[in-house]
Amino acid sequence: MIEVPTWFGVATFITLLLLIVVIAGIVHNRKKKRFDVTKISISDIDRMSGHDFEDYLYVLFVALGYEETFLTKKSRDFGADLLFRDRLEAQTVVQAKRIADKIGLEAVQEIYAAQAYYGADQALIVTSAGDISEPCRKLATATKVRIVTREDLIEIIRLFKKGKKTEAQAVIELPYEEADYNAEDSIHDLDHQRGLVKAGEYFYKLTKSRQSM
Template sequence: MHSYDLIVTLTVIILVIIFIYLFAKREERRNKKRYTFNPYKLNIKRLDQLDGRQFELYLYVLLNELGYSDVNLTAESRDFGADLIFTDSKGVRNVIQAKRQAPDNLVGISAIQEIYTSMKYYQAKKAIVLTTSTFTKTSEKLAAVNGVLLINRNDLHTLIEELKKGNRFRARKILESEPYVISEPWVGYKDMNPVIKKGYTVEVPEKEAL
Protein backbone atom coordinates (compact mmCIF):
# COMPACT_ATOMS: atom_id res chain seq x y z
CA MET A 1 0.00 0.00 0.00
CA HIS A 2 2.81 2.34 0.89
CA SER A 3 4.60 1.49 -2.35
CA TYR A 4 1.43 2.34 -4.30
CA ASP A 5 1.13 5.70 -2.55
CA LEU A 6 4.78 6.45 -3.29
CA ILE A 7 4.32 5.67 -7.00
CA VAL A 8 1.25 7.91 -7.17
CA THR A 9 3.09 10.74 -5.42
CA LEU A 10 6.11 10.47 -7.72
CA THR A 11 3.83 10.35 -10.77
CA VAL A 12 2.03 13.51 -9.65
CA ILE A 13 5.35 15.28 -9.01
CA ILE A 14 6.67 14.30 -12.45
CA LEU A 15 3.46 15.49 -14.13
CA VAL A 16 3.63 18.82 -12.28
CA ILE A 17 7.27 19.29 -13.34
CA ILE A 18 6.37 18.52 -16.96
CA PHE A 19 3.44 20.95 -16.80
CA ILE A 20 5.63 23.72 -15.36
CA TYR A 21 8.29 23.11 -18.02
CA LEU A 22 5.79 23.20 -20.89
CA PHE A 23 4.13 26.32 -19.48
CA ALA A 24 7.49 28.08 -19.16
CA LYS A 25 8.41 27.17 -22.76
CA ARG A 26 5.08 28.51 -24.03
CA GLU A 27 5.62 31.79 -22.18
CA GLU A 28 9.16 32.01 -23.54
CA ARG A 29 7.89 31.64 -27.11
CA ARG A 30 5.14 34.16 -26.46
CA ASN A 31 7.58 36.74 -25.12
CA LYS A 32 9.99 36.44 -28.03
CA LYS A 33 9.66 39.16 -30.65
CA ARG A 34 9.29 37.71 -34.11
CA TYR A 35 9.85 39.61 -37.34
CA THR A 36 9.79 38.63 -40.98
CA PHE A 37 12.34 40.39 -43.16
CA ASN A 38 12.28 38.76 -46.59
CA PRO A 39 15.11 40.50 -48.51
CA TYR A 40 13.47 39.51 -51.79
CA LYS A 41 10.26 41.37 -50.96
CA LEU A 42 11.26 44.46 -49.00
CA ASN A 43 12.25 47.59 -50.90
CA ILE A 44 13.93 50.82 -49.83
CA LYS A 45 10.61 52.55 -49.07
CA ARG A 46 9.56 49.69 -46.81
CA LEU A 47 12.82 50.09 -44.91
CA ASP A 48 11.83 53.68 -44.14
CA GLN A 49 9.05 52.27 -41.95
CA LEU A 50 11.39 50.24 -39.74
CA ASP A 51 12.86 51.45 -36.49
CA GLY A 52 16.60 51.33 -35.85
CA ARG A 53 16.73 47.83 -34.34
CA GLN A 54 14.43 46.38 -36.98
CA PHE A 55 16.71 47.82 -39.66
CA GLU A 56 19.67 46.09 -38.04
CA LEU A 57 17.74 42.80 -37.98
CA TYR A 58 16.90 43.23 -41.67
CA LEU A 59 20.60 43.77 -42.47
CA TYR A 60 21.45 40.66 -40.44
CA VAL A 61 19.12 38.63 -42.66
CA LEU A 62 20.46 40.38 -45.77
CA LEU A 63 24.10 39.63 -44.98
CA ASN A 64 23.33 35.98 -44.35
CA GLU A 65 21.36 35.78 -47.59
CA LEU A 66 24.33 37.26 -49.45
CA GLY A 67 26.32 34.26 -48.27
CA TYR A 68 28.66 35.97 -45.83
CA SER A 69 30.16 34.04 -42.94
CA ASP A 70 30.51 34.92 -39.27
CA VAL A 71 27.61 37.39 -39.39
CA ASN A 72 26.99 38.81 -35.92
CA LEU A 73 24.45 41.28 -34.57
CA THR A 74 25.74 43.25 -31.60
CA ALA A 75 23.78 44.15 -28.48
CA GLU A 76 21.34 47.05 -28.63
CA SER A 77 23.35 48.95 -26.01
CA ARG A 78 27.09 49.02 -25.39
CA ASP A 79 27.83 47.91 -28.94
CA PHE A 80 31.12 49.87 -29.02
CA GLY A 81 30.05 51.65 -32.21
CA ALA A 82 29.28 48.68 -34.47
CA ASP A 83 25.85 47.16 -35.10
CA LEU A 84 26.91 44.21 -37.26
CA ILE A 85 30.09 42.26 -37.93
CA PHE A 86 30.72 39.95 -40.89
CA THR A 87 33.54 38.34 -42.83
CA ASP A 88 33.53 39.15 -46.54
CA SER A 89 34.38 36.93 -49.51
CA LYS A 90 38.08 37.78 -49.16
CA GLY A 91 38.15 36.67 -45.55
CA VAL A 92 38.29 40.23 -44.21
CA ARG A 93 36.31 41.11 -41.10
CA ASN A 94 34.04 44.14 -41.51
CA VAL A 95 32.13 46.24 -39.00
CA ILE A 96 28.94 48.08 -39.93
CA GLN A 97 27.10 50.93 -38.29
CA ALA A 98 23.52 50.98 -39.56
CA LYS A 99 21.66 54.31 -39.67
CA ARG A 100 17.94 54.03 -40.39
CA GLN A 101 17.20 57.68 -41.00
CA ALA A 102 14.76 59.64 -43.14
CA PRO A 103 16.11 60.70 -46.55
CA ASP A 104 16.31 64.34 -45.45
CA ASN A 105 18.06 63.50 -42.16
CA LEU A 106 21.71 63.30 -43.17
CA VAL A 107 24.22 61.17 -41.27
CA GLY A 108 26.82 63.23 -39.42
CA ILE A 109 30.43 62.67 -38.40
CA SER A 110 29.64 60.88 -35.12
CA ALA A 111 28.75 57.73 -37.08
CA ILE A 112 32.16 57.83 -38.80
CA GLN A 113 33.97 58.36 -35.52
CA GLU A 114 32.12 55.53 -33.77
CA ILE A 115 32.54 52.90 -36.49
CA TYR A 116 36.21 53.73 -37.02
CA THR A 117 37.02 53.43 -33.31
CA SER A 118 35.10 50.14 -33.09
CA MET A 119 37.46 48.42 -35.53
CA LYS A 120 40.15 47.68 -32.95
CA TYR A 121 37.70 46.28 -30.42
CA TYR A 122 36.18 43.88 -32.98
CA GLN A 123 39.55 43.20 -34.65
CA ALA A 124 38.15 44.32 -38.00
CA LYS A 125 40.05 45.52 -41.05
CA LYS A 126 37.24 47.45 -42.75
CA ALA A 127 34.55 49.82 -41.51
CA ILE A 128 31.22 50.62 -43.18
CA VAL A 129 28.45 53.10 -42.43
CA LEU A 130 25.25 52.07 -44.18
CA THR A 131 22.16 54.27 -44.24
CA THR A 132 18.71 54.79 -45.74
CA SER A 133 19.71 58.46 -46.04
CA THR A 134 22.85 60.25 -47.25
CA PHE A 135 25.83 61.89 -45.58
CA THR A 136 26.89 65.40 -44.67
CA LYS A 137 29.94 66.87 -46.42
CA THR A 138 31.96 66.77 -43.20
CA SER A 139 31.14 63.10 -42.60
CA GLU A 140 32.12 62.27 -46.19
CA LYS A 141 35.43 64.06 -45.71
CA LEU A 142 36.19 62.35 -42.39
CA ALA A 143 35.30 58.96 -43.89
CA ALA A 144 37.60 59.58 -46.85
CA VAL A 145 40.52 60.53 -44.61
CA ASN A 146 40.03 57.39 -42.48
CA GLY A 147 39.12 54.93 -45.23
CA VAL A 148 35.56 54.28 -44.04
CA LEU A 149 33.21 52.97 -46.74
CA LEU A 150 29.95 54.92 -47.02
CA ILE A 151 26.85 53.21 -48.43
CA ASN A 152 24.04 55.69 -48.97
CA ARG A 153 20.38 55.30 -49.89
CA ASN A 154 21.02 54.89 -53.61
CA ASP A 155 23.76 52.31 -53.00
CA LEU A 156 21.49 50.34 -50.67
CA HIS A 157 18.64 50.46 -53.18
CA THR A 158 20.95 49.11 -55.90
CA LEU A 159 22.23 46.36 -53.59
CA ILE A 160 18.69 45.25 -52.76
CA GLU A 161 17.58 45.22 -56.40
CA GLU A 162 20.65 43.25 -57.51
CA LEU A 163 19.90 40.60 -54.88
CA LYS A 164 16.29 40.39 -56.03
CA LYS A 165 17.53 39.76 -59.58
CA GLY A 166 19.71 36.94 -58.29
CA ASN A 167 22.95 38.89 -58.81
CA ARG A 168 24.60 38.16 -55.48
CA PHE A 169 28.04 38.93 -56.88
CA ARG A 170 27.01 42.46 -57.87
CA ALA A 171 25.26 42.97 -54.57
CA ARG A 172 28.34 41.87 -52.64
CA LYS A 173 30.51 44.09 -54.83
CA ILE A 174 28.78 47.15 -53.36
CA LEU A 175 29.53 46.04 -49.79
CA GLU A 176 33.08 45.07 -50.68
CA SER A 177 33.97 48.11 -52.78
CA GLU A 178 36.97 50.18 -51.76
CA PRO A 179 36.19 53.41 -49.93
CA TYR A 180 36.93 56.79 -51.46
CA VAL A 181 40.18 57.90 -49.84
CA ILE A 182 41.85 61.30 -49.68
CA SER A 183 45.07 62.39 -48.00
CA GLU A 184 44.54 65.77 -46.42
CA PRO A 185 46.83 66.36 -43.44
CA TRP A 186 45.76 68.94 -40.92
CA VAL A 187 47.66 72.23 -41.34
CA GLY A 188 46.18 74.26 -38.50
CA TYR A 189 43.59 76.99 -38.44
CA LYS A 190 45.95 79.77 -39.60
CA ASP A 191 44.26 83.09 -38.83
CA MET A 192 41.30 81.53 -37.01
CA ASN A 193 43.05 81.06 -33.66
CA PRO A 194 42.19 83.43 -30.79
CA VAL A 195 44.82 86.02 -29.89
CA ILE A 196 45.94 86.37 -26.26
CA LYS A 197 46.28 90.06 -25.37
CA LYS A 198 47.73 91.83 -22.37
CA GLY A 199 46.07 90.83 -19.12
CA TYR A 200 45.19 87.41 -20.60
CA THR A 201 42.34 88.85 -22.64
CA VAL A 202 41.42 86.49 -25.45
CA GLU A 203 40.47 88.11 -28.76
CA VAL A 204 38.33 85.80 -30.86
CA PRO A 205 38.28 86.18 -34.69
CA GLU A 206 35.02 87.68 -35.91
CA LYS A 207 33.75 84.53 -37.68
CA GLU A 208 34.39 82.52 -34.50
CA ALA A 209 32.98 85.12 -32.06
CA LEU A 210 30.64 83.73 -29.40
Protein backbone atom coordinates in the same frame (compact mmCIF):
# COMPACT_ATOMS: atom_id res chain seq x y z
CA MET B 1 -38.52 44.56 -23.92
CA ILE B 2 -37.71 44.19 -27.63
CA GLU B 3 -36.74 40.70 -28.68
CA VAL B 4 -33.84 40.43 -31.12
CA PRO B 5 -34.48 37.81 -33.82
CA THR B 6 -32.25 34.75 -33.57
CA TRP B 7 -31.19 35.09 -37.19
CA PHE B 8 -29.93 38.63 -36.50
CA GLY B 9 -27.68 37.43 -33.69
CA VAL B 10 -26.30 34.65 -35.84
CA ALA B 11 -25.65 37.05 -38.73
CA THR B 12 -23.88 39.48 -36.41
CA PHE B 13 -21.72 36.70 -35.01
CA ILE B 14 -20.77 35.48 -38.50
CA THR B 15 -19.97 39.04 -39.62
CA LEU B 16 -17.70 39.61 -36.62
CA LEU B 17 -16.02 36.25 -37.19
CA LEU B 18 -15.36 37.07 -40.85
CA LEU B 19 -14.01 40.50 -39.86
CA ILE B 20 -11.58 38.89 -37.40
CA VAL B 21 -10.41 36.44 -40.07
CA VAL B 22 -9.83 39.26 -42.58
CA ILE B 23 -7.89 41.38 -40.06
CA ALA B 24 -5.81 38.37 -39.02
CA GLY B 25 -5.02 37.70 -42.67
CA ILE B 26 -3.92 41.29 -43.26
CA VAL B 27 -1.69 41.23 -40.17
CA HIS B 28 -0.23 37.87 -41.22
CA ASN B 29 0.56 39.14 -44.73
CA ARG B 30 2.19 42.28 -43.37
CA LYS B 31 4.33 40.26 -41.01
CA LYS B 32 5.27 37.87 -43.80
CA LYS B 33 6.34 40.73 -46.06
CA ARG B 34 8.19 42.46 -43.25
CA PHE B 35 10.33 39.45 -42.42
CA ASP B 36 10.89 38.03 -45.91
CA VAL B 37 14.03 39.86 -47.11
CA THR B 38 13.35 38.89 -50.72
CA LYS B 39 10.29 41.16 -50.64
CA ILE B 40 11.76 44.14 -48.79
CA SER B 41 11.99 47.41 -50.71
CA ILE B 42 13.57 50.74 -49.83
CA SER B 43 10.12 52.07 -48.89
CA ASP B 44 9.81 49.21 -46.39
CA ILE B 45 13.20 50.16 -44.96
CA ASP B 46 12.04 53.77 -44.59
CA ARG B 47 9.33 52.51 -42.22
CA MET B 48 11.67 50.36 -40.15
CA SER B 49 12.96 51.18 -36.69
CA GLY B 50 16.70 51.30 -36.14
CA HIS B 51 16.73 47.83 -34.57
CA ASP B 52 14.59 46.40 -37.38
CA PHE B 53 17.09 47.75 -39.91
CA GLU B 54 19.96 46.06 -38.06
CA ASP B 55 18.10 42.72 -38.07
CA TYR B 56 17.23 43.12 -41.76
CA LEU B 57 20.86 43.80 -42.71
CA TYR B 58 22.03 40.78 -40.73
CA VAL B 59 19.68 38.45 -42.65
CA LEU B 60 20.49 40.20 -45.95
CA PHE B 61 24.26 39.84 -45.49
CA VAL B 62 23.96 36.14 -44.65
CA ALA B 63 21.62 35.65 -47.63
CA LEU B 64 24.22 37.33 -49.87
CA GLY B 65 26.80 34.75 -48.86
CA TYR B 66 28.56 36.40 -45.93
CA GLU B 67 28.24 33.38 -43.67
CA GLU B 68 30.47 34.83 -40.96
CA THR B 69 28.08 37.63 -40.03
CA PHE B 70 27.23 38.51 -36.45
CA LEU B 71 24.86 40.89 -34.70
CA THR B 72 26.12 42.82 -31.71
CA LYS B 73 24.04 43.32 -28.58
CA LYS B 74 21.36 46.00 -28.83
CA SER B 75 22.92 47.91 -25.94
CA ARG B 76 26.61 48.56 -25.35
CA ASP B 77 27.52 47.69 -28.91
CA PHE B 78 30.38 50.22 -28.84
CA GLY B 79 29.28 51.73 -32.15
CA ALA B 80 28.95 48.59 -34.28
CA ASP B 81 25.67 46.85 -35.11
CA LEU B 82 27.10 43.99 -37.18
CA LEU B 83 30.39 42.28 -37.89
CA PHE B 84 31.11 40.27 -41.02
CA ARG B 85 34.04 38.84 -42.94
CA ASP B 86 34.16 39.87 -46.61
CA ARG B 87 35.35 37.87 -49.60
CA LEU B 88 38.97 38.85 -48.89
CA GLU B 89 38.62 37.62 -45.30
CA ALA B 90 38.70 41.18 -43.94
CA GLN B 91 36.84 41.50 -40.64
CA THR B 92 34.45 44.44 -41.01
CA VAL B 93 32.40 46.34 -38.44
CA VAL B 94 29.12 47.81 -39.67
CA GLN B 95 26.95 50.61 -38.37
CA ALA B 96 23.36 50.57 -39.63
CA LYS B 97 21.91 54.07 -39.96
CA ARG B 98 18.18 53.97 -40.67
CA ILE B 99 17.48 57.70 -40.69
CA ALA B 100 15.65 60.12 -42.95
CA ASP B 101 17.87 63.08 -42.20
CA LYS B 102 21.37 63.81 -43.46
CA ILE B 103 24.03 61.56 -41.96
CA GLY B 104 26.68 63.43 -39.99
CA LEU B 105 30.06 63.10 -38.31
CA GLU B 106 28.79 61.01 -35.41
CA ALA B 107 28.33 57.89 -37.51
CA VAL B 108 31.94 57.94 -38.70
CA GLN B 109 33.29 58.69 -35.23
CA GLU B 110 31.34 55.82 -33.70
CA ILE B 111 32.18 53.15 -36.27
CA TYR B 112 35.84 54.18 -36.37
CA ALA B 113 36.00 53.73 -32.59
CA ALA B 114 34.18 50.38 -32.97
CA GLN B 115 36.80 49.24 -35.47
CA ALA B 116 39.47 49.72 -32.81
CA TYR B 117 37.35 48.12 -30.09
CA TYR B 118 36.57 44.95 -32.07
CA GLY B 119 40.02 44.79 -33.68
CA ALA B 120 38.45 44.83 -37.15
CA ASP B 121 40.31 45.37 -40.41
CA GLN B 122 37.86 47.91 -41.78
CA ALA B 123 34.70 49.86 -41.04
CA LEU B 124 31.47 50.32 -42.99
CA ILE B 125 28.35 52.45 -42.64
CA VAL B 126 25.14 51.30 -44.33
CA THR B 127 22.53 54.03 -44.42
CA SER B 128 19.10 54.81 -45.81
CA ALA B 129 19.74 58.55 -45.38
CA GLY B 130 19.04 60.66 -48.42
CA ASP B 131 22.18 62.75 -48.01
CA ILE B 132 25.61 62.72 -46.39
CA SER B 133 27.13 65.86 -44.92
CA GLU B 134 30.41 67.13 -46.34
CA PRO B 135 32.19 66.93 -42.94
CA CYS B 136 31.05 63.30 -42.74
CA ARG B 137 32.55 62.56 -46.16
CA LYS B 138 35.83 64.25 -45.22
CA LEU B 139 36.17 62.35 -41.95
CA ALA B 140 35.27 59.10 -43.71
CA THR B 141 38.12 59.77 -46.15
CA ALA B 142 40.57 60.50 -43.33
CA THR B 143 39.59 57.36 -41.40
CA LYS B 144 39.07 55.15 -44.48
CA VAL B 145 35.49 54.38 -43.43
CA ARG B 146 33.37 53.17 -46.35
CA ILE B 147 29.78 54.33 -46.73
CA VAL B 148 27.03 52.36 -48.48
CA THR B 149 24.69 55.17 -49.51
CA ARG B 150 20.95 55.04 -50.08
CA GLU B 151 21.54 54.66 -53.82
CA ASP B 152 24.00 51.82 -53.15
CA LEU B 153 21.48 50.12 -50.87
CA ILE B 154 18.78 50.32 -53.54
CA GLU B 155 21.19 48.76 -56.04
CA ILE B 156 22.14 45.98 -53.60
CA ILE B 157 18.46 45.16 -53.05
CA ARG B 158 17.82 45.12 -56.81
CA LEU B 159 20.74 42.79 -57.49
CA PHE B 160 19.79 40.53 -54.58
CA LYS B 161 16.24 40.13 -55.86
CA LYS B 162 17.63 39.15 -59.27
CA GLY B 163 19.87 36.54 -57.68
CA LYS B 164 23.04 38.47 -58.56
CA LYS B 165 24.68 38.01 -55.19
CA THR B 166 28.27 38.44 -56.37
CA GLU B 167 27.42 41.80 -57.95
CA ALA B 168 25.64 42.86 -54.76
CA GLN B 169 28.73 41.92 -52.74
CA ALA B 170 30.84 44.02 -55.09
CA VAL B 171 28.73 47.09 -54.27
CA ILE B 172 29.14 46.45 -50.53
CA GLU B 173 32.91 46.04 -50.93
CA LEU B 174 33.53 49.10 -53.11
CA PRO B 175 36.58 51.15 -52.01
CA TYR B 176 35.80 54.16 -49.86
CA GLU B 177 35.02 57.35 -51.77
CA GLU B 178 37.66 60.02 -51.23
CA ALA B 179 36.69 63.61 -50.50
CA ASP B 180 39.08 66.56 -50.63
CA TYR B 181 40.01 67.86 -47.20
CA ASN B 182 42.75 69.77 -45.41
CA ALA B 183 43.10 69.14 -41.68
CA GLU B 184 44.73 72.56 -41.22
CA ASP B 185 41.41 74.19 -42.11
CA SER B 186 40.06 72.90 -38.78
CA ILE B 187 42.87 74.42 -36.70
CA HIS B 188 42.42 77.82 -35.04
CA ASP B 189 45.81 79.54 -34.83
CA LEU B 190 45.78 82.11 -32.02
CA ASP B 191 48.48 84.79 -31.83
CA HIS B 192 50.28 85.26 -28.52
CA GLN B 193 50.37 89.04 -28.50
CA ARG B 194 52.90 90.60 -26.11
CA GLY B 195 53.40 87.32 -24.32
CA LEU B 196 49.73 86.95 -23.46
CA VAL B 197 48.05 83.66 -24.26
CA LYS B 198 44.27 84.04 -24.63
CA ALA B 199 41.42 81.73 -25.54
CA GLY B 200 37.83 82.67 -24.79
CA GLU B 201 37.65 83.96 -21.22
CA TYR B 202 41.00 82.47 -20.21
CA PHE B 203 44.51 83.95 -20.36
CA TYR B 204 48.05 83.32 -19.18
CA LYS B 205 50.95 85.72 -19.06
CA LEU B 206 54.14 84.16 -20.40
CA THR B 207 57.38 84.91 -18.57
CA LYS B 208 60.31 86.32 -20.55
CA SER B 209 62.10 82.98 -20.41
CA ARG B 210 59.04 81.26 -21.87
CA GLN B 211 58.66 83.92 -24.58
CA SER B 212 62.23 83.39 -25.79
CA MET B 213 61.78 79.61 -26.18
